[in-house]
Amino acid sequence: MDEPIIIYDLKQELHNQxxxxxxxxxxxxxxxxxxxxxxxSETDEVFKQLYRLKDSRTIVFGIFRFPFRFEGKQRMEIAIDxxxxxxxxxxxxxxxxSDGMMETLEEGTSIRDANILxxxxxxxxxxxxxxMVKNTGDINIDIRDIQSFIRNKDGALFVRTFEGNSFDEPLKHLISTPYLSQNFAEGNQLMVNIGYTNDVDMDAFRQINLRINDLFHKMEIFKIGSYLMDKPGRRLxxxxxxxxxVDPFEQKEDTKNLPLYRYWFANKWRKVTQKEKQNDWFSVMNKTAETIKKDRLQ
Structure with missing residues (x-):
């Protein structure tokens, strides 16, 4: 039996463990x-550690939040880089x-409640x-689909979940939020996962698919998955x-060739030194085994 998929959620820093x-x-x-x-101060070491995962079987999603405009122009420029x-x-x-997140707050919201939101x-x-990857369904989206989807095209990723009993208002209004990209219908490919409760009929399922196709008509449909949420009623x-x-800001010309070779060399050097240490350990163990063997013969 395959091991269950592990979802690892890290924030702002990476530790060796x-x-x-x-x-x-x-x-x-x-x-x-x-x-x-x-x-x-929170850049180079973090990205160096993340680069080490390039050789692993782990899919790494970066979730990046831009600072508030009131924090100053210099801080925003650092964030863009x-x-x-x-x-x-x-x-x-x-x-x-972050500014879009601020727009969702009611007047008088405390800092604590804002951070929770x-x-x-x-x-x-x-x-x-x-x-998506843990719920099997009628048409399942698995981790291999996710892996192929994110590596097929360059650019950022847009992910949005919405639900309801009916979708009378335009679909764009349901998907759009001030804190996410407004260009979500201008990407390259689309993947959709639709959960439905016991009493959702085929006509409702057909209508939501048509509306998704209308909104995202410029994009190639990669896969549409569906699964049953085993509950009474009509809910999608x-x-x-x-x-x-599209990226939220234009990249500066002088940062387009990012010096990742430094991370590559650091990673390579780490592997070499680890291998040398391992070889030294094996050498010591072999010598110890030979000594024991000689003692026994004597």
């Missing part, structure tokens, strides 16, 4: 790395606007992808995932 655990996994797993940009670096070392990246926004795509839960979404 996290990396060692993920590197030792033999089956394909998913790591979400959540990062709020803007702090210049960090976004493109994170995009380079991860398999795919999902981005959020922002945390929920960041975790929504994690839950959506986890549900829909996750749309679009790849090839």
């Amino acid at each position: 996290d990396i060692h655990y993920l590197l030792k996994r033999e089956n394909v797993n998913i790591c979400f790395f959540r990062f709020v940009g803007g702090n210049p 960090q976004y493109f670096k994170l995009k380079k070392v991860c398999d795919s990246i999902i981005y959020f606007y 922002f945390e929920e926004f960041e975790k929504a795509p994690i839950r959506a992808i986890e549900e 839960k829909i996750t749309v995932m679009a790849n090839g979404i």
